[in-house]
Amino acid sequence: MTAGGPALPALGGRGPSYRERVADALRAALIAGELRPGEVYSAPGLAARFGVSATPVREALLDLAKEGLVDAVPNKGYRVTAVSERQLDEYTHVRALIEIPTTAALAATADPAALAALRPVAEEIVAAAAAGDLIAYVDADRRFHLGLLALAGNAHLVEVVRDLRHRSRLYGLTALAEQGRLRASAEEHLELLDALLARDTETVRAVTTRHLGHVRGLWAAP
Known part of the structure; x- marks a missing residue:
C-alpha cells in the first residue's frame, strides 16, 4: 500500500x-x-x-x-485502473446527452415535494466543499444527481449514469478545494433546484450544461 x-x-x-x-x-x-x-x-x-x-x-x-x-x-x-483522457471525454459526452435533456424535462414534470427533498443533499455538497472533504463531496454529489435523475422514472437511465460516474476521475477537486473555489461549483446544485422549482426550463438547461462542463474543465485539471 x-x-x-x-x-x-x-x-x-x-x-x-x-x-x-x-x-x-x-x-x-x-x-x-x-x-x-x-x-x-x-x-x-x-x-x-x-x-x-x-x-x-x-x-x-x-x-x-x-x-x-x-x-x-x-x-x-x-x-x-487508469482511465485515458479520451475515455473521460467520451464518458462526459454520453452523460451530457442523457443528463441535460432529462434534467431540463424535469422542470415541467417533477413533483415539487420530491425536488424539495433533495435540498438537504445539495446542502451537504456545499458543506463538504466548504470543509474540503472531497470524499463526502463526491458521495453527496452522486446521491443528488442520481436522485434527481430517478425522478424521470427510468431506472435504466439512472444505472447508465451511475456507471459513467463511477468510471470518471476528478483530479482537480483537490486544487479547487485548496483554493476555496469548490464551493462555487457546489452551490450550483442549489441554483439548479431553485430553477427546477420555478419551472424555468431554460435556466435548468443552462445550469446543467455549465455544471457538467466542470467534469472535463474545472474538476479535471490535475
Whole structure:
C-alpha cells in the first residue's frame, strides 16, 4: 500500500448495506483522486484508514474489481485502473446527452415535494466543499444527481449514469478545494433546484450544461 495520503472517512455499522457504503466511499475516493491510478492498495491498509475490519473492505474491492475500477495484484492488493483522457471525454459526452435533456424535462414534470427533498443533499455538497472533504463531496454529489435523475422514472437511465460516474476521475477537486473555489461549483446544485422549482426550463438547461462542463474543465485539471 502507498504510504501517506488523505485518510478515508470512518464508517460504522453492520448489515447488508455496510459493504455498499464501504464500496461507495472507495469509489468516491477513487473518483476524487484520493486513490491514484497505478497505485496498489491493500484491504488491511484501507481498512485501517476506515477504522473497520478488512473483511468489508476486501468485499468492496471485489465489487470494484468486477466494475473494472481496480485490478487484483496477487499477494499485494488491488491496483487502481487508469482511465485515458479520451475515455473521460467520451464518458462526459454520453452523460451530457442523457443528463441535460432529462434534467431540463424535469422542470415541467417533477413533483415539487420530491425536488424539495433533495435540498438537504445539495446542502451537504456545499458543506463538504466548504470543509474540503472531497470524499463526502463526491458521495453527496452522486446521491443528488442520481436522485434527481430517478425522478424521470427510468431506472435504466439512472444505472447508465451511475456507471459513467463511477468510471470518471476528478483530479482537480483537490486544487479547487485548496483554493476555496469548490464551493462555487457546489452551490450550483442549489441554483439548479431553485430553477427546477420555478419551472424555468431554460435556466435548468443552462445550469446543467455549465455544471457538467466542470467534469472535463474545472474538476479535471490535475
